[in-house]
Amino acid sequence: xxxxxxxxxxxxxxxxxxxxxxxxxxxxxxxxxxxxxxxxxxxxxxxxxxxxxxxxxxxxxxxxxxxxxxxxxxxxxxxxxxxxxxxxxxxxxxxxxxxxxxxxxxxxxx
Amino acid sequence: xxxxxxxxxxxxxxxxxxxxxxxxxxxxxxxxxxxxxxxxxxxxxxxxxxxxxxxxxxxxxxxxxxxxxxxxxxxxxxxxxxxxxxxxxxxxxxxxxxxxxxxxxxxxxxxxxxx
Numbered sequence: 001x002x003x004x005x006x007x008x009x010x011x012x013x014x015x016x017x018x019x020x021x022x023x024x025x026x027x028x029x030x031x032x033x034x035x036x037x038x039x040x041x042x043x044x045x046x047x048x049x050x051x052x053x054x055x056x057x058x059x060x061x062x063x064x065x066x067x068x069x070x071x072x073x074x075x076x077x078x079x080x081x082x083x084x085x086x087x088x089x090x091x092x093x094x095x096x097x098x099x100x101x102x103x104x105x106x107x108x109x110x
Numbered sequence: 111x112x113x114x115x116x117x118x119x120x121x122x123x124x125x126x127x128x129x130x131x132x133x134x135x136x137x138x139x140x141x142x143x144x145x146x147x148x149x150x151x152x153x154x155x156x157x158x159x160x161x162x163x164x165x166x167x168x169x170x171x172x173x174x175x176x177x178x179x180x181x182x183x184x185x186x187x188x189x190x191x192x193x194x195x196x197x198x199x200x201x202x203x204x205x206x207x208x209x210x211x212x213x214x215x216x217x218x219x220x221x222x223x224x225x
Contacts, residue, residue: 004152031211032211034213034214036216041198041219041221042218042219043114043116043200043216043217043218043219044153044200044216045216046213046214046215046216049211049213051211087152087153089152089153091211093166096143096158096165096166097143097155097158097166097168098143098145098153098155098202098214099155100152100153100154101152102150102151102152103151103152
């Protein structure tokens with residue numbers, strides 16, 4: 001069964017304390033992996049798309065990487081405004097349907 | 111460039127009623143997908159519309175139905191509302207990108223509460 005699992009469910013860091021979020025997937029024929037950021041009560045905001053193992057993308061304090069089994073979202077020297085839920089998703093059904101993990105709720109304390 | 115918009119923002123209904131949610135896609139996008147997000151969970155795919163035709167459906171009953179209009183805006187209709195239908199309903203738009211997986215851009219969502 002195609003599955004996307006994120007860990008940890010919740011992560012609390014101090015400002016400036018770097019860490020990584022994990023997204024593991026069991027999908028045959030991966031056609032990309034997406035990372036989104038979601039603030040409470042709002043829609044997901046697109047961050048990155050990764051297409052092949054070894055690919056990396058960066059945006060400000062965030063860097064996403066992809067292997068054949070999982071993706072990592074590294075956050076370097078985070079700030080309180082980075083607090084949000086981070087979602088990863090993979091496309092299925094001929095790329096029509098995104099299957100999401102349950103998200104990692106990240107809290108950065110000042 | 112106008113992003114994805116949804117209306118209404120919040121809605122309260124009672125069990126058994128029917129509801130219609132609306133979505134306007136981002137400029138230049140011809141594909142709209144709908145998702146249901148329960149509290150603390152990731153979004154679940156309901157269905158997708160491409161050029162006014164349903165183009166894929168998730169594991170949702172037929173009382174969830176949709177439409178897409180010639181201007182690519184879309185509606186999600188839910189009949190016979192149940193308490194478990196309480197959720198954030200998200201609309202996402204995308205446009206074919208020539209072979210690569212399309213990026214879906216999400217609207218702000220409609221919070222539906224069923225009492």
